[in-house]
Amino acid sequence: MSTEETRPGSIAEPSPLDSKKFVAYLVADLGWTVLMGYGVYAKMDWPLLMAMVVTKGFVQSGYILGQAALDKYVRVAKITSGIKEDK
Numbered sequence: 001m002s003t004e005e006t007r008p009g010s011i012a013e014p015s016p017l018d019s020k021k022f023v024a025y026l027v028a029d030l031g032w033t034v035l036m037g038y039g040v041y042a043k044m045d046w047p048l049l050m051a052m053v054v055t056k057g058f059v060q061s062g063y064i065l066g067q068a069a070l071d072k073y074v075r076v077a078k079i080t081s082g083i084k085e086d087k
Contacts, residue, residue, distance in 0.1 A: 032056040
């Protein structure tokens with residue numbers, strides 16, 4: 001959890017690094033970046049490098065769309081349950 005001071009009665013937001021899914025995404029993204037860097041360094045064929053770029057793009061898009069769907073689900077659940085947010 002964050003060590004920042006929060007307002008009395010407010011809920012502290014967890015850090016993104018507390019999420020196992022986010023850490024797994026970072027590791028996967030770092031792995032693809034290292035592989036692409038090695039591919040450029042080793043002068044791999046263009047189609048193989050493009051396959052790496054497309055795969056990395058799909059992984060990123062999948063994570064972002066998954067998070068957006070989860071946020072929408074949580075928002076709908078809060079609305080239907082009557083929980084009010086303080087902003």
